[in-house]
Amino acid sequence: MTESLLAVRGLGKHFVSGNETVPVIGKLSFTLGQGQSLALTGRSGSGKSTLLNLLCGLERPDAGTIVICGEVFEAGGTAALRTAKAWSALRRQRIGVVFQEANLMPALSLLENVRFRARLAGRDPAKSEDWLTRLDIGDLAQRYPDEVSGGQRQRAALAMAFAMEPALILADEPTGSLDRHTSDDVTRVLFDLQARYGCGLILATHDAELAAGCQQHLDLGHSGAV
């Protein structure tokens, strides 16, 4: 058994819509070891994105505990400010987040985006160009996001995520807006890098083939309950 990178116990989240309380995540528990990958599947609205937001501290749970990179976060537990600071520090240095699209600052070139992310994480920005080369977009380093294709933008987003040398990558349908061929291409790169650098990966996806590439599988069904 590998050392636990992430442990989720009894996690719950609901939203309030008018007078109605809508449960999104209900009593969810799972663990993820160092360097392991987990596929999150489920229908639209099943809570995949909400779970990823909870796992990186962009949203607060209503119940349960998250233990991540040795830090413990309990719902309603620690003072809000300290919790926010701790989550910010984790996102800055340990957790990389990749969305389906718009992961890059539009006013910065691909290289500047990678450097920016590396510097925020306190990593050496000099390696940024290498990262772009490793992702086969080294020749596009000076281009701006609107000057490259969707697949190339997602490669740049992955370069940014890996340039911060993360412990965990949270990817929210990273190939959702790409065609099959490009999607396969980006997925292959993602898994290769994850395996090579040994970071954890949680991948939210609709794509069964993509999910099959992960070591673990968590289906949120249509209600968020496992």
Place this chain on the structure above:
Amino acid sequence: MRALLSLSTFFFLPRALLSHYRRHPLQLVALGSMIVLATMLWTGVSHLTSQARASLDQSEQAVAERQQVVRSDGRALAVEDFVTLRLAGLCVMPWLEVTPDTGSRIVGIDPLAAHCFSVGAGASQALDQPLDGNPFVDIYSAASMSARESRLYLLTPEATQASDLPPAYRLKTFSTSPDTGELGDSFLLNLEALGVLVLLITALLLRSVYLLGLAQRRDSFALLHRFGVSPGRVQGWLVLEILVLALLCVVPGVWLGRWLAAGLGSGFGQALDGLFDIPLYAGQGQGWLVPVLVMLAVVVIACLGDLLLLRFRERFTLARPTLAAMATTLLVAGLVLAWLSPALLWVFVAVALVFAGAGWLTPAAVAHLAHWRAARSRDPLAQWRFRELAVLVRRLTLPLVALQFALAMVLAVQALVTTFEDTFDRWLAQRLEAAYYIEVPAGADGRKAAEWLTSQQAKVPGLQWHRVIRGQAQLEAQGNAGSQQVDVFTVAPVGSLIRAWNLLDTADEPWGALASGEGAMINEQLARRQRLDVGDSLYLTLGDQAQVVPVLGVYPDYGRPVGEVLLNAEFLPDDFNIRFESFSVTPGEFGIAPVTDALVEIWGVDALTFRDNSSIRELATGVFDQTFALTRAMTLLTLILAASALLMMGWVFFSTRVWYFRLLVVWGMQQREVAGQLLRLALMLTGGVAVLALPLGIWLTWVLVHRINPLAFGWSLPMAVYPIFWVELAILSLVIGVSIAALMRRQLGKPAIAPASASALNGGER
């Protein structure tokens, strides 16, 4: 059924187009408010301008040059002279000019006597004025008025020859007031320029708000196009939409503008009266049709100009370096023209060129500078801020340029008004150096009073005085065949009350030379109009005596267009026609009561008309404040409008980028830190505008003070800058920046969705 179906098909398009405003009602409100405010501001200025033009035209018409009959012995005309001339069979019309105790000049005319003018060409029309007190009344009413000054003229048709006159009379050109034609036009041109500037700024704001909405609707247009709706049909509906909106908003805007003009009219009327001795006739402004049509055209052009001229634009699209070169050329040409132009109209053209050049160059220059700074910045956040700044400047070009123009205009107008206020105050203090001003009653001998005051001077410590005699003279300028009437202002003795006057240009020991009758001084208006300098000779006819006197100095004389010559009263010829006489007295330890008691006794009158000069000064300052109320109000309203527009546009635009700002939170920055970055970004944006408005504002101040003012009004002001205004406007800009950042901080707290527009999907705007 089929008809119903086709009707609903016909209306589906406008419903689809208008659905944007159902989703963004505030945008519609903002657009409507912008049209209303733009219309209000422009109509206000334009209504006042047309009122002033009507007043000036009427006055010009009334005092158009005619001929009059005067006595050969130079004495004032009386009713007996009218009788004598009528009995001699001549057509003469009495023209009784009265200055009431309170209020403006009134002219009494006799409509019956004016009949004989109908034989001559055009003159009767000039006299065909309404007798409503503006300024004409029936001569009977004028004669029964309590007046501080009145003078009778007898006008005669051009057909009357000198040989027709009885022996004791001669013909003379009639002109009761200075020629205000050119000055009046300049004054109106100034107002119109202000109106155009206001219109330009508001049109820029309007365009920016509309284009923002249009950008958000672009995806809907693309969808409609895919559904088979032709772009021409969409454009047609857009034109109709903006026309309907404009019509709905322009009408209340015009009404508000007229209301604004009525509110500011009293101060403006006093300005007109003070500058040109012409009252503002209420109710003669422009009608409704012209402003409504003009504003409709402005709204359609500002909003849809490039859409309608798309083909033209495509054919003539210029590369960015060509545009920059063009803008630089405009700027340089404007600067040179403003420096060298001899005519007011060209100075305004120069201002337009400089504003156009600056408006084009500023955003491009700031964006370029921001990119340059970003490329040299080692701090990733600073690099990001500069890159974002470049995007913001490009996307918010129109409201930023509008704010820059408004700030520059406010800076310049405030500096002009304050300079004028300071200079006017100092000038008034010099002019009203004496504590009291005492009028010499009609028929009284001023010389006796002067003798008594001279006898008291050695006995009473602190007693200072001089006698003032006013009249008119004919001035024949050097090398100029024609002659013109100028005011004559004489004082004696030339003592301490006058020697403190500031002089714009002076010979050696000018006051000593004036005291010994060795020359004259002239006001700035006369010096500029006749191109006279110190040392030049004045060819003056005082009474019947011709004199040649050198110019000893030029003194400032604000607020009126008339040329004036200052002489020592002791050297006036005996036959000089005294139009007005007074004493300026500072009684010292004496107190004013013994002085007035003595003068009452000397002149044998029951009471004296005398005024405390401090009250006159207070009154004059009050009139001055009113004079600039219009300019101040217009510039401040425009600034508020521009500031609100930038705030709104800034917020809307920042909101479209909230996803990217939230990326910073996702990447591990705390919300507080991101808010701090946004604050710095917003402050860089608005602070930059203030900094860029500064040189434009200082240059505009120089143009107003040194170019427009002398060309328009005949007098110049010293160039002064007021850093306190810079600080005030910088604070205002920073407040706008802080407000945008505060609104954005609220946005950051809410969940953001990924950008959905086609351009944003490609990586967002940059």
